[in-house]
Amino acid sequence: MLKLPKKKNKQKRNGSPIPNAPMTQEKSHPSQKLPSQNEVVSSKASAPILFKIPSGVPRFLKCLLTTVKYVEPSFMIKITMDFEIFGHENDLYISQEDIVHVGVMEEIGASCVLLYIRILYFQLVKREISHFFRFVEPIWLSNVGSTEEERVEWVSKRMLDSNPGQMWLLPYHKGKHWMLIIIDFDHQLCYFLDSLHSFPPDEIKSLISRVFQHLRTNNAKTKEVAWRTVKCPRQPLQSVQCGFYVMRMMKDFVTNEFSIRWLTSNCGGKNYYTKDEINEVREEWAQCVMDLMSTT
Known part of the structure; x- marks a missing residue:
């Protein structure tokens, strides 16, 4: 039987650079423990990533891109993910490649999304509403290197201790495309949200259905x-946004006062996000990375 790691009393919320780089790619999951996308060691980046800072980049993001432009290929930021974020404590790694992809609007990996979840979590903690939302x-939804049973x-196990009124957010990645459940x-x-306006894949519907069946057997x-x-x-056509x-x-x-109404009204009837709205999350992401780097 798989067991969640025990909760630690002391939580760490700072990050530090480390020399060895884990990838944002997924690997086979050991059956003895829960998986994490940050346990993998990088085989990428044997040379510095060459890039040009785009015009109109928000302030913190431009500063961050300038900072990492000439770092060593092994540059890495290690960030502790508190127990409460995903139900177990583990380390997250942000590489130069992750920063560049956020900065130049290329396809982003799981580490970028996980860091933004961390940002949202602490915003919810500050507002004292983190108990309403879980991630x-x-x-854990990926079929790469794991069986459906696992x-x-x-x-x-993550959803077993759900409390009344809680909403669960599950970013889902398939075929180089991000969706949200x-x-x-x-x-x-x-609720299935896809910026390409597709329908829920059968495999994820099957997985979630079996999760609820499993929960019913556990009372x-x-x-x-x-x-x-x-x-x-x-999202714009021909984009990787x-x-x-x-x-x-x-x-x-999570920031909408009437979150369910936002869902049932098709995201408030919003048809697309403006450049400023996307830049806002990119800037929050960059500011978090800059803050973590400054504490090391």
Whole structure:
């Protein structure tokens, strides 16, 4: 039986650079423990990444890009992810490549999304509403290197202690594309948000259905899960902004005073995100990285 790591009394919230770089790619998960996308060691970047700082980049992001432009390929920032964020404490690693991809609006990996979840979590803590929202790690939904049985057990264990009124946010990555699932646990409703306006893939519907079946066998008060496809903001054609759209949708959901109404009204009827709205999450991300770097 898989077991979650025990909660540690002392929480760490600072980051420090380390010489060895883990990748943002996924690897096979050991069956003896829960997976983390940050346990992998990088085989990338044997030379510095060459890039040009785009015009119109927000202030903190421009400063961050300037800072890492000439760092060693092994440059890495180690960040402790507190127990409460995902139900276990682990380390997150942000590389030069992650920073560049956020800065030049290229496809972003799981580490970038995880860091933004950390940002949202501490914003919710500050507002004293973190108990209303919980997050599931994207890799726990991935079929890379794990069986469906393992994924069902990992997600079930994470959701087993759901409290009344809690909403679950599950960023989902498939085929180089980011999507978002929001689960209203009380009503067993899964909302699917995809910036390309597709429908929920059968494999994720099967996984979530089995998670709720698993919870029912553990005496959780659940019923058959229902799905609702949300007409969310649509990303520009020929773009790779799906990761940024998922981060922005998570922000809009957890900061909205009427979050359920925001969902049921198709994200307030918003058709797309403006450049400023996407830049806002990129700037928050960059400011967090700069703050972490300054404490080391």
